[in-house]
Amino acid sequence: MTAARPAAAPARNTTSVPTIPIGSPLLLLGRGADRGAERGVVCAGDLPAPDDPTLAARARDAKAALGERVMVLGHHYQRDQVIEFADARGDSFELSRQAATAEAPYLVFCGVHFMAESASILGREDQTVILPDLAAGCSMADMAEGRQVVDAWARLERAGVAAQTVPLTYMNSTAAIKSFCGEHGGAICTSSNAPAAMRWAFEQAPGGGDDGKVLFLPDQHLGRNTAVLSLGLSLDDCVVYDPWQPDGGLTDEQLREARVILWKGHCSVHARFQPSMVERIRAERPGVEVLVHPECRHEVVLEADRVGSTGQIIRWVEQAPAGATVAIATELNLVKRLAEEHPDKDVVFLDDTVCFCATMNRIDLPHLVWVLEALVAGEVVNEVRVDATTRRWARVALERMLALPGDGASLTAVVGTAS
Numbered sequence: 001m002t003a004a005r006p007a008a009a010p011a012r013n014t015t016s017v018p019t020i021p022i023g024s025p026l027l028l029l030g031r032g033a034d035r036g037a038e039r040g041v042v043c044a045g046d047l048p049a050p051d052d053p054t055l056a057a058r059a060r061d062a063k064a065a066l067g068e069r070v071m072v073l074g075h076h077y078q079r080d081q082v083i084e085f086a087d088a089r090g091d092s093f094e095l096s097r098q099a100a101t102a103e104a105p106y107l108v109f110c111g112v113h114f115m116a117e118s119a120s121i122l123g124r125e126d127q128t129v130i131l132p133d134l135a136a137g138c139s140m141a142d143m144a145e146g147r148q149v150v151d152a153w154a155r156l157e158r159a160g161v162a163a164q165t166v167p168l169t170y171m172n173s174t175a176a177i178k179s180f181c182g183e184h185g186g187a188i189c190t191s192s193n194a195p196a197a198m199r200w201a202f203e204q205a206p207g208g209g210d211d212g213k214v215l216f217l218p219d220q221h222l223g224r225n226t227a228v229l230s231l232g233l234s235l236d237d238c239v240v241y242d243p244w245q246p247d248g249g250l251t252d253e254q255l256r257e258a259r260v261i262l263w264k265g266h267c268s269v270h271a272r273f274q275p276s277m278v279e280r281i282r283a284e285r286p287g288v289e290v291l292v293h294p295e296c297r298h299e300v301v302l303e304a305d306r307v308g309s310t311g312q313i314i315r316w317v318e319q320a321p322a323g324a325t326v327a328i329a330t331e332l333n334l335v336k337r338l339a340e341e342h343p344d345k346d347v348v349f350l351d352d353t354v355c356f357c358a359t360m361n362r363i364d365l366p367h368l369v370w371v372l373e374a375l376v377a378g379e380v381v382n383e384v385r386v387d388a389t390t391r392r393w394a395r396v397a398l399e400r401m402l403a404l405p406g407d408g409a410s411l412t413a414v415v416g417t418a419s
């Protein structure tokens, strides 16, 4: 194709997807859309055909034409045909770091919606964040809507425990939830610094922590694994708040006695793994080392040899000796890539069925080519931008995380102060 430099002020495609109020109880396919997440959103673009043999060449041409005006960020869980074009590769935390320091005016985020929001929160005001397919959401992030969390906080107030509760949200949550945490004295955590973040949250509670509580959003498994395995709390110290049940499905007494109130959310990829899969792989491959992500169920983590973030899992595979057998419980695109990159090791997937992240996989080469060629033609499509108020409080929550010991601190220098 003939590629031209983008115009100085590209036109913006705001699309005409009907918007529904956040917190709507049900969203039937084709009956509206929640652009605060991916629910009900369709990608209305004039996409190239998926079997077009020139797609890879078109992506290369468009990137070359854009030069340093564009940075493509690729999550580890992306398919190979997309990750090939990534200027930076990483998990959501690492890509946030890249977004915070990027010079390019256009950030094409090959990940899911909450990650593009994080790039908008951390990036400069004059940068434009593009998600190639607006339907690439995260089922976990969508399990906690802004209105539901406001209702949950009101429930804690009625039970008389809100004043001693600190909200803590996983990076895998919407900008609205991050903002809520910032505004209510809480913070954000990643899968690698969740223990430090939860200890910090308890320390913020009036009285120094013994009476303190943490409301952990939105992944109950990461929250439970952190509370029990890292902080030494018991399973009985944890209760699960179900936003779809009256009063969250909990009595006032249960809320008063709990130390950690876990939101009833999970990752549809990691929650699939079962203890029986660990049992099977150990029987089939004696000596296997089982690595699992902390979004896995507690009973799976208990059976594993190591539990760690995506970045930690990658490092463990890199450090494993030649000839080692490693079984991994995380997203399949990453496990397949690790197996290809380490042919001297036997790297296998823990599940015996296919387990891709369906929403992450919505980013494909046709969508990437479409957004890049649109930029070349001077048009911005599929922009994700977080409003100023949400951005401000989300950055407050993020900065509290950055002040924690561990890998959060490494972002401090690049994020700057809340605005």
Ligand code: SF4
Pocket (backbone or CB within 6 Å): 077, 112, 137, 138, 139, 140, 141, 172, 267, 268, 269, 270, 331, 357, 358, 359, 360
């Ligand atoms: S792997 Fe799980 S947490 Fe990550 S984007 Fe997919 S659904 Fe969300």
